[in-house]
Amino acid sequence: MVSIRDWIKQHRRPLxxxxxxxxxxxxxxxxxxAYQMRVVIENQKEEYKARASVMRQAEQRIEAQLQVHxxxxxxxxxxxxxxxxxxxxxxxxxxxxxxxxxTEELEQxxxxxxxxxxxxxxxxxxxxxxxxxxxxxxxFALTIAVLFVRVQFNILARHVxxxxxRDMSNAEKLDYRKELSKACQQKYLLCPEFLADKGVEILKxxxxxxxxxxxxxxxxxxxxxxxxxxxxxxxxxxxxxHSQVEWLASMVLRNAAPQDHPExxxxxxxxxxxxxFSETRDILKSQEFKEVLxxxxxxxxxxxxxxxxxxxxxxQGGRVPLAKLLPPVSGIGVxxxxxxxxxxxxxxxxxxEEVQSFCVSVYxxxxxxxxxxx
Numbered sequence: 001m002v003s004i005r006d007w008i009k010q011h012r013r014p015l016x017x018x019x020x021x022x023x024x025x026x027x028x029x030x031x032x033x034a035y036q037m038r039v040v041i042e043n044q045k046e047e048y049k050a051r052a053s054v055m056r057q058a059e060q061r062i063e064a065q066l067q068v069h070x071x072x073x074x075x076x077x078x079x080x081x082x083x084x085x086x087x088x089x090x091x092x093x094x095x096x097x098x099x100x101x102x103t104e105e106l107e108q109x110x111x112x113x114x115x116x117x118x119x120x121x122x123x124x125x126x127x128x129x130x131x132x133x134x135x136x137x138x139x140f141a142l143t144i145a146v147l148f149v150r151v152q153f154n155i156l157a158r159h160v161x162x163x164x165x166r167d168m169s170n171a172e173k174l175d176y177r178k179e180l181s182k183a184c185q186q187k188y189l190l191c192p193e194f195l196a197d198k199g200v201e202i203l204k205x206x207x208x209x210x211x212x213x214x215x216x217x218x219x220x221x222x223x224x225x226x227x228x229x230x231x232x233x234x235x236x237x238x239x240x241x242h243s244q245v246e247w248l249a250s251m252v253l254r255n256a257a258p259q260d261h262p263e264x265x266x267x268x269x270x271x272x273x274x275x276x277f278s279e280t281r282d283i284l285k286s287q288e289f290k291e292v293l294x295x296x297x298x299x300x301x302x303x304x305x306x307x308x309x310x311x312x313x314x315x316q317g318g319r320v321p322l323a324k325l326l327p328p329v330s331g332i333g334v335x336x337x338x339x340x341x342x343x344x345x346x347x348x349x350x351x352x353e354e355v356q357s358f359c360v361s362v363y364x365x366x367x368x369x370x371x372x373x374x
Contacts, residue, residue, distance in 0.1 A: 081192055082149050082340050088196035089141045090337035096204045097134040099330055102127045124220050128322070131330035132215060133208045136236050138333035139304065140203060141195075143296045146349045149192055151283055154363040155276060156185060188276045210239035223319040226312050230305055237297060283362060292358045296349045303345050304332055 105123055109115040115123060214235050224232075283289055311328060312318045340346045349355055 081153075081189060082146065082346070085145050085149065085192045085196055086142070086337045086339065086343075088193070089145060089200060090138075090333065092196055092200045093134060093137050093141060093204070093333060093337075096200065097130050097137065099127065099130055099134070102130065124323070127326055128215060128218075128220065129208065129211050131326045132211045132232070132236070133204065135304075135329045135332050135336075136207045136211065136233065137200070137203055138336040139233070139297065139300050140207070140237075140240075141200060142336045142345060143293065143300055143349065145192065145195065146346055147289070147293060147296060147355070148195065148284075150350075150355070150359050151280060151289075151362055152189065152191060154359055155279055155283070156188060158363060159276070160185075184272050184276070187273060191277075191280070206240055207236070210236045213239055218322060220321065220323040222322050224322050224325060225319040226305060226308060228319070229308060229325065230301065233301055233304070288358060288361070292352075292354050295352060295354045299348045299352055300336070300345050303348055304336075307332060307335065 102123055105115065106120075106127070109120060109123075214232060308325075308328060311325065312320060336343075336345055338345075
């Protein structure tokens with residue numbers, strides 16, 4: 001019987017050829033497989049690059065659309081709600097801080113000396129307090145109205161964005177969209193009207209107290225320079241902060257009773273409104289808003305001081321009696337509460353980098369949160 005070793009020796013050549021052929025085939029197979037894998041990988045890379053490019057283009061289009069939407073929101077806030085609010089603020093402030101009776105009494109006294117010495121002093125003191133109170137109220141009211149309307153419109157814009165974003169076939173999103181009815185939007189947009197009514201009444205009382213605290217001891221004959229005048233308004237502002245006035249929070253209605261609307265139930269509408277009001281109150285209480293409010297008031301004060309520069313040019317070393325400042329101080333509110341398209345004070349606020357960044361933060365941060373909730 002032939003052993004395996006002898007058999008291998010007898011068939012060594014055929015076996016070597018077979019093994020060579022098998023090895024070559026295996027090498028060819030691995031080479032072809034590696035080539036195919038490289039082709040697949042290259043195709044996948046190209047496909048990924050193409051897909052990434054499409055996604056980048058889509059994201060760029062979305063960002064461009066959002067930027068246009070954001071800019072439109074700022075423009076709409078300045079051209080719709082703000083003009084009517086400024087008009088109502090001016091009417092309310094001038095009514096609550098009326099100077100006509102005081103000026104009439106002083107004019108009549110100038111002609112026929114109707115008032116006694118003490119009555120004349122008291123009348124001038126009231127005129128001083130009322131004039132500075134009116135100017136300060138106008139500065140504060142203008143600043144907060146511009147910022148508040150911007151905050152309000154950006155909050156509403158992000159809710160509208162959520163209502164119309166992404167896959168509208170989802171039932172939950174359709175329900176949310178239904179909750180954000182026109183009735184809810186209109187009722188939410190009534191908040192600034194509350195500012196022009198009750199909010200101004202609260203502000204007027206706080207400002208008068210601060211003005212009395214600051215100017216109560218100043219004589220009408222005290223000389224005042226431009227820097228002194230600025231210091232007066234700055235001190236009044238600080239006094240308001242230190243007294244921890246709460247009128248700002250009163251701008252947002254806490255108990256908004258929704259009206260019947262065919263698209264939403266009262267319960268759903270009330271819940272949506274409360275969410276809008278809650279978000280607004282949180283923003284108004286934030287440190288960022290306080291910083292933006294302070295920067296905005298400062299830029300308004302800068303503009304007011306520019307209006308007063310000419311008064312001091314002919315004074316005694318750039319200083320004039322406090323009594324001479326009362327007419328321009330009391331009249332500055334007319335300029336402060338002009339219509340937005342003619343109002344340089346409004347533009348000075350909206351052009352502030354801090355204000356623009358803040359509005360972007362209100363709009364985009366909340367929008368991102370809503371996208372996360374989708």
